[in-house]
Amino acid sequence: MRIILATTATPFVAGGSTQIVEWLHRQLEIHGHDVELFQLPVSEAYGEILDQLLAMRLLDLTQHGDRLIAVRSPSHLLRHPNKVAWFIHHYRSAYDLWGTRYQTLPDTPEGLAYRSAIVQSDNVGLQECVRLFCNSGVVRDRLMKFNNAPAEVLYPPLLDPGQFRCGVYGDYLLYIGRLTHHKRQWLAIEALRYTRTPVKLIIAGCPDPGAEPYVFDLQHLVAKYGLEHRVSILSRWISEHEKVELFANCAAAVYLPFDEDSYGYPSLEAHAARKPVLTTIDAGGTNELIVNGYNGLVTPADPELLANAMDSLYKDKDLARRMGEAGEQRIHDLGINWDAVITRLLA
Amino acid sequence: MKIGILISTVPFVRGGAEILIRALHAKLREYGHQALLVRIPFRWEPPQKILEHMLACRLLRMPGVARVVALNFPAFYVPHEDKIVWMLHQFRPAYDLWKTPYQGLSDSPEGQEVRDFIVRADNSYLAEASRIFANSEVTSARLKHFNGFDSDVLHPPLPYDHQFSCIEYGDFIFAPGNINEAERQLLLVQSMTHCRSGVKLLLAGKSESEANSDAIKVAISKGRLEDRVTFLDRFISEEEKVDWFGRALACAYIPYDEDSYGYVTLESLLSKKALITCNDSGGIRELVKDKVTGRVVDASPRALAEAMDGLYYDRAEARQMGEAGYGLVKTLDINWDHVVRVLTA
Numbered sequence: 001m002r003i004i005l006a007t008t009a010t011p012f013v014a015g016g017s018t019q020i021v022e023w024l025h026r027q028l029e030i031h032g033h034d035v036e037l038f039q040l041p042v043s044e045a046y047g048e049i050l051d052q053l054l055a056m057r058l059l060d061l062t063q064h065g066d067r068l069i070a071v072r073s074p075s076h077l078l079r080h081p082n083k084v085a086w087f088i089h090h091y092r093s094a095y096d097l098w099g100t101r102y103q104t105l106p107d108t109p110e111g112l113a114y115r116s117a118i119v120q121s122d123n124v125g126l127q128e129c130v131r132l133f134c135n136s137g138v139v140r141d142r143l144m145k146f147n148n149a150p151a152e153v154l155y156p157p158l159l160d161p162g163q164f165r166c167g168v169y170g171d172y173l174l175y176i177g178r179l180t181h182h183k184r185q186w187l188a189i190e191a192l193r194y195t196r197t198p199v200k201l202i203i204a205g206c207p208d209p210g211a212e213p214y215v216f217d218l219q220h221l222v223a224k225y226g227l228e229h230r231v232s233i234l235s236r237w238i239s240e241h242e243k244v245e246l247f248a249n250c251a252a253a254v255y256l257p258f259d260e261d262s263y264g265y266p267s268l269e270a271h272a273a274r275k276p277v278l279t280t281i282d283a284g285g286t287n288e289l290i291v292n293g294y295n296g297l298v299t300p301a302d303p304e305l306l307a308n309a310m311d312s313l314y315k316d317k318d319l320a321r322r323m324g325e326a327g328e329q330r331i332h333d334l335g336i337n338w339d340a341v342i343t344r345l346l347a
Numbered sequence: 348m349k350i351g352i353l354i355s356t357v358p359f360v361r362g363g364a365e366i367l368i369r370a371l372h373a374k375l376r377e378y379g380h381q382a383l384l385v386r387i388p389f390r391w392e393p394p395q396k397i398l399e400h401m402l403a404c405r406l407l408r409m410p411g412v413a414r415v416v417a418l419n420f421p422a423f424y425v426p427h428e429d430k431i432v433w434m435l436h437q438f439r440p441a442y443d444l445w446k447t448p449y450q451g452l453s454d455s456p457e458g459q460e461v462r463d464f465i466v467r468a469d470n471s472y473l474a475e476a477s478r479i480f481a482n483s484e485v486t487s488a489r490l491k492h493f494n495g496f497d498s499d500v501l502h503p504p505l506p507y508d509h510q511f512s513c514i515e516y517g518d519f520i521f522a523p524g525n526i527n528e529a530e531r532q533l534l535l536v537q538s539m540t541h542c543r544s545g546v547k548l549l550l551a552g553k554s555e556s557e558a559n560s561d562a563i564k565v566a567i568s569k570g571r572l573e574d575r576v577t578f579l580d581r582f583i584s585e586e587e588k589v590d591w592f593g594r595a596l597a598c599a600y601i602p603y604d605e606d607s608y609g610y611v612t613l614e615s616l617l618s619k620k621a622l623i624t625c626n627d628s629g630g631i632r633e634l635v636k637d638k639v640t641g642r643v644v645d646a647s648p649r650a651l652a653e654a655m656d657g658l659y660y661d662r663a664e665a666r667q668m669g670e671a672g673y674g675l676v677k678t679l680d681i682n683w684d685h686v687v688r689v690l691t692a
Binding site for chain 2: 002004010011012013034036037038039040041042043044045048051052054055058059060061063064065
């Protein structure tokens, strides 16, 4: 099939949304399709949003390809007679973040007008889709609540889960992810000071652009609690090989973001290495994947409760192993694989 | 430096420009820059669509990018405070192809209006560029003639690092490329009926229209040329290509009014093979001078046949011209070191 894959990206900002498109692109080609990728630049500044919405409307793909798959918003505004969206998140300031401290649109009549224009144009673009998919239950619920648009959840798989392996259930917990405040690596450090076992913590990932002060805060926290010999912070890009090795020998993975839209690739990577995931009840999409006591532990976002869970994972290696293996089974049961995703996107 | 490469492209059309931008992207990264390739969809029929895509480009932004390098219309409309235009070609139906059989813009009543609009907008947005380069003298001259802008020629190097070399001077003329009407492979086949020597012709490449490839096949059988013309209507591998360049007597590349010299020309000269082209072939003539680095003749079967026979009968001359062409490419500094240095200066 000739497929146009379209998405948007802020130039030079890589993240889950660029990853999902890159992997989908490769998997579509592996599945024998001819793929044309358009990755259109966007600015997150609200003053430029309307211009960009119009640009999407004007770019014309209607004469080409058997199907358009639109991923990141607002690429679903591109026109195509056979369009599906794999919707991964809204322009959240106009939706669930409206009225919170994360709202970037101004709380003025102008801001309200922007918000309304964004919602209305999303409604148009979403209604045009012959099928609408999303990446998590969280996003599905938002699409229903704000846009009255029913969507089917298609969980995004890893590009190549087979590269991960399970070594030993070692003496450290692993927190992999971008270093940024809402991922709450700081909470993992806070928790570690309450542990009763000598469990260690490795925090690894790239700092977000401008997040250098946050990394400094993390290091400061470690020093403050005298945890230097139990916490390592690898503040840099981690190669795939290094990541595989880190997962292979950890006791469990830790993933404590605040209210994420989706489960996050680190959870999948942990399960691919047959490791359980420790997360919190307010982590958002991660809770769709991790069932407390089955394939991981889920606690309130409280350092002492997290510390208890960390100790259990360190002390009870059988528990860690059992839950890690259940994790692998859970991925299978949820149908998180490329064959399933591609079959649905092209149905 | 964080550099954004901008190009407008019709979906699923993968020509020389596509290959060039991927090479440019890879080379900028190889030289330690952060490079982002932004391909913007384009559609040009009906003419109204051209205006819509011009506007869309004007509405896009490239935040967080230190410099953009825009390669064609209307990608160079994207606003940016540090914009270099490396023009591969303008929107030719509005310029040099206007009112020729090679475009459809002037056939519609709104065409004149759209054309005027394109020229005015091009003039406005070219003025935003901090520097303008053109990929050839032809493109540069057109920018001057139609829009009044000066530009420096920056020759695109080959987009890959294959080692071309001369193996021998065989008995065939090699003509690789996309098989289409504008590249006039049919004319080459027709020329073969006028050849008196034992020269052979090897056409190789994927045809873009069945009608054209059928016409070529009919011409071969009607001219009873089966023994002397080989038509490989398929994608050819890079290894095959390098080998045929190495073994050919000479090469032929006779597109109608091409903007740039074309990779075939560069590959031919790097393989030390003389190139046959036509005096209406455009940019190829920047590298091919008649009887110096190849033959430049009328776009007629008789003239082409004479050139092919001539090279067949005088191999020493064929070799001499091929070697002169090789020397010329080295002298002109057509390489990525130079391109990266100039675009990131």
